[in-house]
Each structure stands twice: as C-alpha cells, then as structure tokens.
Amino acid sequence: MLDTSPQAGVNQLLSDFGAALAAGDIAATTAFFQDDCYWRDLVSFTWNIKTCEGKAEIADMLTHQLAATQPSNWRVAEGEVASEDGGVTTAWIQFETALSRGFGLIRLKGDKIWTLLTTMVELKGHEEHKGFSRPLGAKHGADKHRPTWKEEREAEARDLGYTAQPYVVIIGGGQGGIALGARLRQLGVPAIILEKNDKPGDSWRNRYKSLCLHDPVWYDHLPYIKFPENWPVFAPKDKIGDWLEMYTKVMELNYWSKSTCKSAKFDEATKEWTVVVDRDGQEVTLRPKQLVLATGMSAKANMPSYPGMDTFKGDQHHSSKHPGPDAYKGKKAVVIGSNNSAHDICAALWENDVDVTMVQRSSTHIVRSEPLMEYGLAGLYSEQAVLSGMTTEKADLIFASLPYKILHEFQIPIYDKIKEVDADFYAGLEKAGFWLDWGADGSGLFMKYLRRGSGYYIDVGASQLIIDGKIKLAHGNVKEIVPDGVVLEDGTKLEADLIVYATGYGSMNGWAADLIGKDVADKVGKCWGLGSDTPKDPGPWVGEQRNMWKPTQQEALWFHGGNLHQSRHYSQFLSLQLKARMEGIDTPVYGLPDTYHLG
DSSP states (O other): OOOSSHHHHHHHHHHOOOOOOTTTOHHHHHEEEEEEEEEESSHHHHSSEEEEEEHHHHHHHHHHHHHHOOEEEEEOTTTOOOOETTEEEEEEEEESSSSSSEEEEEEEEETTEEEEEEEEEEETTTOOGGGGGGGSSSSOOTTTOOOOOOHHHHHHHBBBTBBBBOOOOEESHHHHHHHHEEEEEEEEOOEEEEOOOOOOOOHHHHHHHOOSSSSSSGOOOSSSSOTTTSOSOBBBBHHHHHHHHHHHHHOOOOOOOOOEEEEEEEEEETTTEEEEEETTTTTEEESSEEEOOOTTTTTTBBBOOOOOOGGGOOOEEEEEGGOOSGGGTTTTEEEEEOHHHHHHHHHHHTTTTEEEEEESSSOOOEHHHHEEEEEEITTTOOOOHHHHTOOOHHHHHHTTTHHHHHHHHHHHEEEEHHHHHTHHHHHHHHTTTTOOOOTTTTTTHHHHHHHHSSSSEEEESHHHHTTSSSEEEEEEEEEEEEEEEETTTSSOOOOSSEEEOOBBBBOTTTHHHHHHOOOHHHOOOOOOOOOOOOOOSSSOOOOOOOOBOOOSSTTEEOOOOOOOHHHHHHHHHHHHHHHHHHTTTTOOSSSSOOOOOOO
C-alpha cells in the first residue's frame, strides 16, 4: 500500500525539489510553488533578509544566487513529523548550502509550496563551540606562568580597542547591542559595545519608575540564557536592568560603559571605520571594519517645538526623560500623546495624587493585556505553549515564516475576537470620548508595531481610569504653550504645573545623521516599516523591515533593534553576516534595499 502520509509527501517533494535545485533548473524549481507563493530567506540564500513574493521573484532570486549557494540534502528535520490541518501541510525542514547548514519551515497547499522559510543556522567550519564542542574551561596539566581565566579576560579588556582593534563596534548597549554582542562572542568575532550610561541595564533603570514590560516573559528571552521559570510574566524595568547587567558579565562581553560615540567615518580605501569615542573622559579612536547602530527604536526622541514653550513656568520634558510622579503630588499635569508611554505615565501620576489630563491628538489602538496574551500569543509564547513542547526558537521561526504580505490576514481574526469578548470595555472607552482604532485594516497591534512602531497601548489598567474619568481626556493638536499650561487649537486651555511630551520617537537613521552625517542617513533612508502605505508607513511596499538586521546602501553599516523578541531572533542572522565577512567568505547580497524616505 502506498504511504500517503504528510511525512512521506513532504519528503518526496523535498527530494524532487532538491534535485531540481541541484540541476540548476529554475523553471522546474518554481513549478513546485503555487502561483500565490512566498519564499522568505534569512541569510542562507540571499545574504540578506528578503521575501520573494510569487514565482517570478523566486526565479529571479535563484537566477542570481543558486550557483553560489549550491543547496543540497533537503529533508524533513530530524525528529520532526509533518502535519496536515485544513488543507495545509506543514513541516520543519533541514538543508545545506555550500557554506552553511540551514533550517526552515514549509507549508504546502495540496502538492504545491505555499510558504517557504529558509534560515542560516551556522557557517560550516565556524560553528559555535557548544554541546560536545563546548570549551573545556579548566586547563589540565601544568605550565609555568600560565594565565588564569580572570587574567585572560583582564588582558582582553585592557588591549581591545587599544593595541588590538575590534572587528565590530556596536553603538548602543541596551538589549539589542547586548544580544548581538553575545552572538558575536560565541562566533569569535571581536566586538566592543559602546554605552553612554554608567552600567548595563541603565537604559531601563533610567526610565519612569512604573515602567514594566508589556510583553510576557516567554516572548522576551535573550539568546543562550532564558529567564528562570519563576521570573515574573511582566518584568519591572529595574529587574530587566539587573538581568541585562548580569547577562553582560556572564556572557563575557566587552562592554564600554560611560562611553559616547562622538563621530564615525567610513574610509572607502581602507574599508574601515574611524570611530571617535569619549570613554569616561578619555578620547579613544577605534578602527572597526563593521559598525552597528543598536541605538534602539525608542531612543531618538521626537521633541515637539510649540510656540511659547520657553515661557512655561513649570516642568516640561519628553516622556523618555520623565522621572516619575513623586515630585508632582497635588499638582496638575498634562500629557501630550495617547500611546503606551502616555498611558503608563498618566496612570502613575494619578496613583500619586496628581490631577492629570491626557491630550489625544489622533486615534489609538487599545488592547487589554489578558486577551492579547490569550488570543494573540498563547499558541507560541505562553506556559501552555511550553508544556506542549513549543520552544522559543521554534516559536520565533513560526512567526518569521508568515510573510508580511499576508500576516495581517492572520491577525485580523484575532482582533475581531478580542473586539467581541471585550465589547463592554471598548464601549466604555468610546463613551468616555476616547478615539479608538484597530489599525488601517483591522489587523491590530502587531501590524501597527511592524508598520510604524507606534499608535497603540497594551492596557494594564490606565484605560479603566479613563473610563472612570480619573484620567481626564482632551482632544486636538497643541496651539501653544503658555506660562501656566497648554492651549489647544480649539482654544481649550489646560492648566499645568507639568507637561510631558509623550510624542514618540524618530527613525533610527537619525543616529546615522548625528554620528556619521546626513548624507549617509539619506543614502540609507528610513529604518523600520514595511511600505504598507498605511498611516506613518508610506509606500512603496518593501516586504521586510526597512534596513533592519541586514546590509544597507552604506557599506559596513548595520542597524539592529526592536523589542526583546526581535533582538534575540535577528541577532542570530546579523551575527552570521558579520562573521562571514570577518572570515573573508564571499557574501553576494541579493536584493540590497532601495533607499526610501530620506531623513
């Protein structure tokens, strides 16, 4: 009897698919895909992060990359079993290229490929030293004057950046820089992380005191070391700061605190950067081959310029500089903005007996934390997912396997369900006058995050304060600031002793403009966004996050950032790209991003 199981079907397809690739027959290869198809590649074929949409784009990619890639040995991943549900067959797969080993996820509709994810796991001959190849640590035997581990680390810290140059300099020592630094360390890539604050984790410690993660713990692990099983679901900022400080030490990162990058310039002749650093008052010049800006999506503050700001008699600052509510008890506060930071700050001010008004300038997407976790994340990032055998790595790849072009189609039903179960909650917000939205196409929070990085609040209590009238609500744009408050365009005056500008953050390429020059920032173009042609994500469609974790139009300049999940996941692929270049491996990039939206 013929074996018609999903496992047998996928194995046969992969065998035939691999044979077509090995023969260099691009027409035969694309014939394995249905017309509506997607191939998302994380470095293994394209030396890029690139989604090919449709057969024509797949054929073009293979025309450019197949000869150099030389893929082989396609198979269902060891220990995995293909499954079928609703007419879609899904399987974890393994493959190799001439230079690397790969892992991925394939979805079939009938006997045709619908989505294919391919990712580079490791470079052959440059694997991480783990498992059976982990370092011995102890030095058995006896040698005169041999250094201890501590002495070797002290020598490295003393020499790197002075008598020896790093291959990579990472500007920004928050979660992104730390995660990437850990990956590079395990690959043997000399790197220095520059951080202006006094200690690792201070970028969290220095924010307003009520800040905590709104993403659950299962979503937020760092590479190599997961949070312990008793770690809180939503970690307070200072606890995250302590974890990052610990992590930096135990992962043996070369972390320069109290270090500010003053300038950076790329030499086209020598193919290296000159990075001038103020290291705790001492000027040091570094000459890395690769420069990574890991300065964070929430670091380049958008500080507005309203008429009369210089006349205000009270305190005013951007939300990123907000010290917390303690100094404002019994006073009046106005918070300009209505996204995450605005809600958190308003709630903390109210809790500390401050008369607080939120100024909503545009509609905001609100979703309560509990239904978001239940309907949006539980299948991949939850205690139930862990008990079912879901690993963090698999969850990341499942999410990565859904092409951005169709991701909203998977998100819309989630938010339709949340809208239904929380109907009374949303009715209360609307009755209070809050302007709600569900994203341009009803796809909710995560698409808003990917498209624009703003426009939402994960409710952990502030919304009820708005419903109850405890956080007052005003609407409209600011006309001017007066000595004792804020005047809106409709003439409404809001008295204030404190004004907090929760007005968001600019594109990460603003850091390139500051440190390298506006010409380089314009050469690269905007960072973040998909080109969805929705509010604050102008087209054209690019199908990936602009300029993130991949080559840019400026040689040897990279951007790394995002939330803890993205810092963990994409640091793997950025580190492999950097390692390959350090080793002199040929890295022909397919689909180098075009430049859009200067400045």
